[in-house]
Amino acid sequence: MLDVLVIGGGVVGCAVARELSRWRLRVALCEKGADVCVGTTKANSAIVHAGHSAKPGSLMAEYNVRGNELYEQLCADLDVPFRRNGSLTLCLAAEDRPKLDELYADGMANGVPDMRIIGHDEVLRMEPNVNPEVVAALHTPTGGIVCPYELTVALAENAAMNGVEFHCEAAVEGLTSIVGGGWIVHTRKGDFRTRTVVNAAGLYADVINNMVSTTLLRITPRRGEYWMVDKAYEGAFTATLFQLPSAMGKGILVTPTVDGTILIGPTADDIDDKDDLSTTLPGLEQVLKVASQTWPGLPRRSMITSFAGLRAHLPSHDFVVGEAPGAPGFYNAAGIESPGLTAAPAIAEALCRQIVAVLKPAARADFQSKRPPVRRFRKMSDDERAAAIALDPAFGRMVCRCEMVTEAEVRDAIRRPVGARSVDGVKRRTRAGMGRCQGGFCMPRVLAILSEELGVSPLAVTKDGGASTILTARLDGVKEQSK
């Protein structure tokens, strides 16, 4: 029997699993998709929020500020790039100036450190490419940026190193309570008997909660559309740039990413379909229009891709974290929309504390807080590159030219714990396919390496699990696998 079954392999589920792995507990995680990080976590603004936008007194505010504090150490332990680039919330019209005071007051109430309201000249000294009509801005130096996939994969790897079992393509179909305590969780990969359950199912956390709790939840998918600007504009901004928030959220931002691109978006549209990740012409036009108010020089012709993500929005607009009413041993992490990425380490800390108080396990003396560093060719000096190639010639074979990802890195991403099993799995772990050509050059090579490493036909390799195979048939006389 398990001690804890975590449902959902997004950033919250993986953070909870990793946190629980500090203790002598038998922990497993089941994920509906073919990989971790394929739901809400895979498409968001990649921001570590300072915490001034959350309503004082809310769980969002509490976990935002605490999560932000935890980021430095967490990312250092997991070898995940994280930058405290600070954020500016811009006031672009004189009549809106009092709104900055309100945000500042909320930030103070939430315990956000070192905030300042700065005037037009100082904003432009800090960010010369910002709209020169800016009136003033709230500067929050503790704001940061992180890559959500690198973080989630790293959390999963580290949890697996510490004994957590991962089961992908294991969608939950039902739960049965066990007389005397505990749950049987019925999944597409079989039944799991467990003393406790953590529901971190993202957009589906309401469906899972409603199977067991006396308090029903209803999550609305709130779609956000984005554009990604080419790396040629790296350095255009240092800070994350928000405009003033509205009833639908923090609005369309402009932010550097840890990988050198610039992300703009998201829109905020409530929709019905929890899986509808389509982009729309009006949505993408809206992003360009609003982002141009922040960045008048926005290069419309330098977008390398567009995408949409879905936020798991509850009408209360707050996180639901803790044991669910009427369901002993069943813990929710539901309604985790923005600032969920920021809050994930703090939600994990809180849920782990609650579960440990009930199960009373001993701490693991052999917990390994660090995962083996990832060797990223693009970040090596010339001497380091030469040494890496001398030891492993696969570092000398470039797979993705845009992002400088070598064969050695692709193989490593497949071989690591909770390793990549699809082309997009490799992309999320290495950035192969995330650059200017969006995989046009590297995808066949990644596919061939996956086929070789996994020992399957190239015809069976998928883009992102399920039925998403890429090749449809073998041509007579042509070898299946190119080397």
Ligand SMILES: O=P(O)(O)OC[C@H](O)CO
């Ligand atoms: O509009 P919000 O409040 O859902 O925030 C989304 C932002 O991009 C922040 O991550």
